[in-house]
Amino acid sequence: MSKNLRFKSSKQVDETYRISFKFNNKTYYGYKGDTLASALLANDIHLVGRSFKYHRPRGIMTAGSEEPNAIIQLHDNTSRTEPNVRATEIEIYEGLVASSQNCWPSVNFDIGGINNILSPILPAGFYYKTFMWPKSFWEKYEYFIRKSAGLGKSPKEADPDIYEHKYIHCDVLIIGAGISGIMAAKISAKNGLKTLLVDEKSFLGGSTIYDNSEFSKINNQITSSWLEKEINEISKLENLEIKTRTSVAAFHGYNFLLARENLTDHLPINQRENKIRHRLLKIRAKKVISATGAIERPLIFDNNDRPGILLSSAIKKYIDLYGVACGENNILFTNNDTAYETALSMVQRGIKVNAIIDNREEIDSKLSYEAEKNNIRIFKGYTVVDTYGYKRINGLSIMELSKDGQKVIGKKIRLSCDSLGVSGGWTPAVHLFTQSGGKLKFREDDQVFIPNKYPSDQLSIGSCNGDFSLEEITTNTVSSVKKFLNVNNTDYKTFEIITGINKSKRNIWLLPSDKILGKTKSFVDFQNDATAKDIKLALREGFRSIEHVKRYTTTGMGTDQGKLGNMHALGIISETAGTKMGEHGTTTFRPPYTPLTFGTIVGRNVGEFFDIIRRTPIHDWHVENNAKFENVGQWKRAWYYPKANENMHQAVQRESKAARDCAGILDASTLGKIDIQGTDASEFLNRVYTNAWSKLAIGKCRYGLMLNEDGMVYDDGVTTRLDENHYIMTTTTGGAANVLGKLEDYLQTEWPELDVYLSSVTDHYATISVCGPHSKKIVSKVIPDLDFSDEKFPHMSFKNTKIGQVKCRVMRISFTGEQSYEINIQSNYGKSVWEKCMEEGKDFNITPYGTETMHLLRAEKGFIIVGQDTDATMTPIDLQMDWIVSKKKYDFIGKRSLYRSDTIKDDRKQLVGLLTENPEEVLEEGAQIVADIKKSPIEMLGHVTSSYYSPNLNKSIALGVVKGGKKMIGQKLIIPMENKNINVTVADPVFLDKEGERLNAKL
Amino acid sequence: MFLINCPFCGEREQSEFKAGGEAHIERPKQPTELSDDEWAEFLFMRKNIKGVQFERWNHAHGCRKWFNIVRDTSNDQIKAVYKMGEKPPVK
């Protein structure tokens, strides 16, 4: 490396602190303060990647978050590796390892580059057109397309880093700490407003902070020095919080914004341990000031994508901020004055400027005269028509523009260079503004979209508002911020501005060439390889809306969302279609402004914190006794309790048999419990359940079915009348919260006249259900004072009692069909009462059983589970539960719907039992049920909803829903499976003890 | 995410609330008197306006109270919040 591309005494870089890093397996050195891009450029490396479609060699193009090309794979280990990191943003640290992506086997020799040669047959929409036919072939194409597409590699292991979320509330949020953001922050904070200033970079001051030109002064001071003093002053202000390395990702309505604060990505790896990597800030700001700046436009000409071609402002930034030259023989190509600033920065550092190619025929600014004074050749009224060099630009040719700018004329001149800076003027960074719902307007003078209508209490200032000159920025910022914040006092009086820039610009969206368009590669979207030709093709094929053109050509659809080229796409569309800019709409910028990692988005909600976990008071016992758990909503419920080498089937068979032969015990604490009180409680239940409640005696329990207003089953459960005006309702585990919400809805909105109060008491009680022929003996021992005789304590009744000193409720209700008691006791006693039941039940072979056995036992009895045997399309009639629907009640929720023309149809799906021809064959839940497999297409009659092998009946049993099933008892149907057809007979859904004798069984 | 000014608790984040669909659709007092069509009108037919819409909301993770809001669905601006049973503001 003989070239001298690094200069001493730059603003950002600490030359006393050398850092080594690896890029594509080679070790390089940079300095503290360098970005990966500036460090690579200092090592004369431009080629960093391959383009997405044609695999063309690509280099660093910008010096900021708008970078389309220099996106790299960071870290080489499988847990931290991160794709699509912009080399222009990542600050280097000791041990950094990065590599190019989208190239194989290497960036210098890439097999996919064949696509570049094939490109005439890879126009826009190529994939859509070619691979969508015939349809059945897509599967085959997809494999190859996916293999060759894609940017980077995702990590393969869990992210080991720590992330967190934080809420921030402030009076004023200022996005962007360039000159206008700094001024706004000072005005805001000095007027006592709680202010937050954020910037995506590691330093404050934006591009003004390295504006050292003699031609740019504020109040007789070099602009950068003036701004430095301002920054110094605001950093001491008390009610101003400043966050650097913080990029706003999303600007939502109501001034709600998401920002990512990057805390450790710039630190050496060994200093990151136990530190939070990224913090997602959720900001609620009363007022928002956007000072997001502007992004320089590239120019669209043939082969404008070669490594070594950069934005002119990026070259200036690398020189002035990082002390790095992008080449030794530079050419600038511009349509406005800003490239001359870059030229003069080069001159100042002694870097050779070979020529400036300027679209404009007349140039009249101090800067241009200064350039001429320094003997820089300026080609006025010229354009670049082609560039040369495959992996790095080595030259270009230029031609004169015709008067109207539509053609090139005269002779081609060839010039040599190793770097080309382009400037197509500036595009206000309105991305966040449009995200928030803001509407833009088009300013003809300089062909820019600027904010027009603010959707919330917000303001755009500085260049993102179209104020590009130092004069406009300073003066307008002060006046508009004062007005916006409704304050009178500022430290800013008048500004004396000196600037070398003249505003003139010659805007040509697509520069003419001596070749026909079809032979050129003028890139508009560098990341997605969309060219001007592609856009024109889309228009020829009839696309008009910018949103359609964008999708067809993939312009603006990369990770950079087309920050550089979107304006040119719009320009080319309007020029070609002969319409006004913006007439076809502007594309919508969607969050995030720059990509966020999943880690940032999920924050601390990972692993066991992913969702709330609800555990019953008896949970620890289940764990100690080897229970397997299943998730029911947020609850962890004991699923089954395998012994020794039992598998799930064996455990469930054992548990199910024990529950019917001896005794079983179930933790039912998760069932929803709603305490209902008030003088109209009975009337309320009358209205929400399908059956009648007024006559339920105190101390009695009743099963209830709740419908939606459309007549479909919504929830079920047993409700107990505790007192005249006091009930306790149980709901399904999963339905508890929704049932409470629904009941509240009716009470508050439809029936406010009812005197009823609802409280959720689900977590207040532990519920222990003891069932089986020995259950009575066991609970009698647990609660010796209570009379458990059938006469005193019959089925479907309840008792208030005490276990020791602790009050509890015992309900005699059954979900298994066995004699069964449910003890409800204050949660914190749940585990000890459970253990007592186990102790007293030992002699009776009491067997803990989980949800799987519970499901099996209830299926033997044909009891439904709402949500398993029903799916919001089942009425009680469909479920053969006509018995629970009151004919006498005038009204209840859903009643009217039960005789709508649709709900009274005979051929609705109805719940039936299913018995397999082979009693050992257990059906698959969800399997389809058909009658005729020869018919094509086969008519689906229904599906299996519950299926088990019953150890108590010694055969397979199932429930299912079948069209017109009620009338099909005894009929044969078929369950077609992958390898066989299973014959079944439709049966009554109650398989066991239809008479209910077991409820009072005595052993 | 917008802010909703619960008439009982004050301004809170949208995530605390649950939307309850179009407001001012009263459940018929005598459903049995209605034809299938009339019942279907109550049961299924809802407006979906781009613009000013009257909506029911529930402060589900707060006071659990239901109330009404007037919201412009095109920009989520809430024009008014009022309790159940109160008269809606004039359009």
Ligand SMILES: [Zn+2]
């Ligand atoms: Zn509330």
